[in-house]
Amino acid sequence: MDKYTDADWNWDFFKELVDDVDENKNIIACISCGKCVGDCPASKISNFNIRKIIQKILRGDRSVLKDSDIWFCFLCERCKRVCPKENINIPLLILNLRNESFKKGYGPKYNDLTKYVEMSERFLTNGTVLDNPLGKELPQDRVDELNEICNFARIKYVFKASKNKKQKKKK
Amino acid sequence: MESQNLVLDLEKIEKAYPENPIEFFKGKKLCLFKACLEAYFPGVRWGIQDLLEALDIEVVTCSQQSCCSGTFFQRNLITRSQFSAINERNLNEMNHQADIVLFSCNGCYNSVLRGRDFLKVPEVKKKTQDILESLKKKDLGENYPGKYDILDNTELRLVHDLDFLYLLKSNVLDSLKFDLKGLKVAVHYGCHYLNLERDKDTVESYLKDKKKLDEFVSLFGGVPVDYQEKESCCGWGASQIVLNPKDALKVTFNKLKSAEDVGADFILMPCPTCLYTLSKPEYREKMFKWFGEMLDIPTIHLNELIAILRGCEEERCITLRRKTPRLEEIFNIITKE
Structure with missing residues (x-):
């Protein structure tokens, strides 16, 4: 672990994350024991390292939002289970960081989300992520409700971008 | 009021029906939560459906239920409130026709519980309620009392298939x-x-x-x-x-x-x-x-x-x-x- 001094701590970023999701305040209790990293499936195959991510946040280092690492989390919740401290919710923190990353324009671009395009399309047109669901299809008025719920969500932009792409192809 | 997680209390059932916990489910209607991936593995749905019917337990599926949307939430394509609203809409529909919901998929089970968990945050709960209110105004489909209210006081309970089957293991074994x-x-x-x-x-x-x-x-x-x-x-x-x-x-x-x-x-x-x-x-x-x-x-x-x-x-x-x-x-x- 890098050496640091008291001057390295900066709470601004931490406070912003807590303002957004109150539960994030609990990461202050992290004792850097590393159990989360040792048991993490993403850490086995990538540079994803929860301990380092928490350190960066507590030092106010916003470069974590640009790190591709935060997109490697499996959201398996194992870190939450093995953490010796109570109520540190790493998966939720990661989702929050990804959200901030999106907002700043660092998150995955449309091209990186192409794998989600078909799933998003099916969800907003059939209410499932697969074609030919087992049993009856969701009635259209229920699909309309899903579209209403998802107003202004990124899923709508992915869906819209896919439609634009299709129209361009046709032309 | 804090929203309950709605998980079925298995220990309570074991205590109340130590000899034959299946008695608890008699007269109750069980709804199978439809996991999208059951389309590839229909035996996952039919396996439990056939067993329940053989055990004389009333079982239904809800035609109004959508995907749990966990896939989209996990990739930040929808917000916490939207995710909770999708799950709350599903639970409302299932509450309308059943007493207990069974989950064959870890992902769907986690999604619904996670959605309920978010409702403990007052701000998320308020936004979720606002979204559900906007659906009410659209007035689509069948209407029923309490439609699309957040389920604060409900008898509806949720259980994972593995926990449910384990509770009824002697009945399962007898059927083999x-x-x-x-x-x-x-x-x-x-x-x-x-x-x-x-x-x-x-x-x-x-x-x-x-x-x-x-x-x-x-x-x-x-x-x-x-x-x-x-x-x-x-x-x-x-x-x-x-x-x-x-x-x-x-x-x-x-x-x-x-x-x-x-x-x-x-x-x-x-x-x-x-x-x-x-x-x-x-x-x-x-x-x-x-x-x-x-x-x-x-x-x-x-x-x-x-x-x-x-x-x-x-x-x-x-x-x-x-x-x-x-x-x-x-x-x-x-x-x-």
């Missing part, structure tokens, strides 16, 4: 025609069952849940085998397998290889998403290409296995899975008279 004939079985619980704390109060409940599948294997006449990667992820990893296939499939490969190395005849699990990842023939081929070994260990969902053991026709249990490595071989071993 075949046994596992000493087959060696590696069990995989899946992260969102194993690591989930939203439905547990004590350390004991954690430990107990980590033994249920192993115990089922023994009760079915098989031998549960321990393996290095027993508690590891299947590799799906919130769609990492779709976005970073080579890295994620390494996790899948290690899991399958670890089970093969201890001589397991198949892997048993309670989740169709894990089943999809661990069994998909294209993934096996990719692993062969990237990691140099073709793994052919079969994979079975608990509901499918119960259907096979109950003597259901192959068409009813595993018909769409003929490409799954060596699955028919296991089917034939178990069902040999």
Whole structure:
């Protein structure tokens, strides 16, 4: 672990994350024991390292939002289970960081989300992520409700971008 | 008021009906939450549906239920409030027609509980309610009292198939025609069952849940085998397998290889998403290409296995899975008279 001094701590970023999701305040209790990293499936195959991510946040280092690492989390919740401290919710923190990353324009671009395009399309047109669901299809008025719920969500932009792409192809 | 997580209190049922917990479910209507991936594995749905009907328990599916939307939430494509609203809408519809909801998929179960969890945050709850209010104004579909209110005071309860089946294990065993004939079985619980704390109060409940599948294997006449990667992820990893296939499939490969190395005849699990990842023939081929070994260990969902053991026709249990490595071989071993 890098050496640091008291001057390295900066709470601004931490406070912003807590303002957004109150539960994030609990990461202050992290004792850097590393159990989360040792048991993490993403850490086995990538540079994803929860301990380092928490350190960066507590030092106010916003470069974590640009790190591709935060997109490697499996959201398996194992870190939450093995953490010796109570109520540190790493998966939720990661989702929050990804959200901030999106907002700043660092998150995955449309091209990186192409794998989600078909799933998003099916969800907003059939209410499932697969074609030919087992049993009856969701009635259209229920699909309309899903579209209403998802107003202004990124899923709508992915869906819209896919439609634009299709129209361009046709032309 | 704090929103309840709605998880069915199994200990309470065990205490109230120590001899025959099935009595608790008599006269109640059970709704099967439709997991999207059941489209690939219909035996997962039919396995439990047929069993419940054989046990004289009323079972329904809800035609108004959508996907749990966990896939989209996990990739930040919808907000917490939108995610909670999608799940609350589903729960409303199911509450309208059933008393208990059963989940065959770890992902759906986790999604619904996570959605309920978010409602503990007043701001998220307010936004969720606002979204649901906007649906009310649209006034679409059938109307009923309390439609699309957040379920604060409700009798509706939620339970994972594995927990439900374990509670009724003596009834399940009584319904079986075949046994596992000493087959060696590696069990995989899946992260969102194993690591989930939203439905547990004590350390004991954690430990107990980590033994249920192993115990089922023994009760079915098989031998549960321990393996290095027993508690590891299947590799799906919130769609990492779709976005970073080579890295994620390494996790899948290690899991399958670890089970093969201890001589397991198949892997048993309670989740169709894990089943999809661990069994998909294209993934096996990719692993062969990237990691140099073709793994052919079969994979079975608990509901499918119960259907096979109950003597259901192959068409009813595993018909769409003929490409799954060596699955028919296991089917034939178990069902040999």
